[in-house]
Amino acid sequence: xxxxxxxxxxxxxxxxxxxxxxxxxxxxxxxxxxxxxxxxxxxxxxxxxxxxxxxxxxxxxxxxxxxxxxxxxxxxxxxxxxxxxxxxxxxxxxxxxxxxxxxxxxxxxxxxxxxxxxxxxxxxxxxxxxxxxxxxxxxxxxxxxxxxxxxxxxxxxxxxxxxxxxxxxxxxxxxxxxxxxxxxxxxxxxxxxxxxxxxxxxxxxxxxxxxxxxxxxxxxxxxxxxxxxxxxxxxxxxxxxx
Numbered sequence: 001x002x003x004x005x006x007x008x009x010x011x012x013x014x015x016x017x018x019x020x021x022x023x024x025x026x027x028x029x030x031x032x033x034x035x036x037x038x039x040x041x042x043x044x045x046x047x048x049x050x051x052x053x054x055x056x057x058x059x060x061x062x063x064x065x066x067x068x069x070x071x072x073x074x075x076x077x078x079x080x081x082x083x084x085x086x087x088x089x090x091x092x093x094x095x096x097x098x099x100x101x102x103x104x105x106x107x108x109x110x111x112x113x114x115x116x117x118x119x120x121x122x123x124x125x126x127x128x129x130x131x132x133x134x135x136x137x138x139x140x141x142x143x144x145x146x147x148x149x150x151x152x153x154x155x156x157x158x159x160x161x162x163x164x165x166x167x168x169x170x171x172x173x174x175x176x177x178x179x180x181x182x183x184x185x186x187x188x189x190x191x192x193x194x195x196x197x198x199x200x201x202x203x204x205x206x207x208x209x210x211x212x213x214x215x216x217x218x219x220x221x222x223x224x225x226x227x228x229x230x231x232x233x234x235x236x237x238x239x240x241x242x
Contacts, residue, residue, distance in 0.1 A: 010059035034200035081146030096126040136167040
């Protein structure tokens with residue numbers, strides 16, 4: 001089976017508000033799938049459901065063919081890396097301490113020098129605390145922590161959203177190279193269509209808790225399935241003009 005992650009009728013509601021309508025979606029093994037759409041469309045909710053930070057109201061989630069539930073989620077989380085926008089680093093731990101946190105708990109050895117080389121993080125900065133690192137360096141530490149246990153699946157929730165354009169562009173390039181080198185299965189959430197087009201093998205455009213259209217940027221632009229798709233692309237001016 002080519003899909004590493006499968007969603008079958010997965011939904012989530014908060015009272016009368018639907019964060020995610022019943023959704024069927026497969027995420028291809030070894031590919032980067034980008035979830036994009038306006039705020040509140042359900043893309044981050046989908047990530048949190050996959051890693052079971054939220055319990056779905058309906059449906060099933062499968063990873064590598066096995067159903068994920070509250071009873072086996074700990075085992076699955078050891079196979080999933082998770083990166084959030086601000087990095088989620090513990091301020092009282094050094095970069096080294098943050099990266100090795102889970103590996104030490106599980107009594108596993110990791111090649112820290114290889115992770116530094118992979119993410120272009122300066123090894124001499126490993127003993128600095130998060131407050132002593134730049135925003136880009138903090139995200140590289142967060143990425144190293146997520147990759148430390150060689151995850152089958154990498155989840156990234158707006159990982160570059162708070163960075164300035166030059167740092168963001170450099171990290172986008174590095175992320176793409178890392179994904180390709182590791183043949184990593186990744187699910188990335190972003191608001192930026194240019195970033196989605198650069199990093200993603202497939203773009204999943206969402207609105208109001210539903211999948212509106214899937215495909216490449218070229219397919220979304222040349223064959224929009226609704227006026228919303230066209231409007232969303234037009235709103236991203238740099239892409240609308242290319």
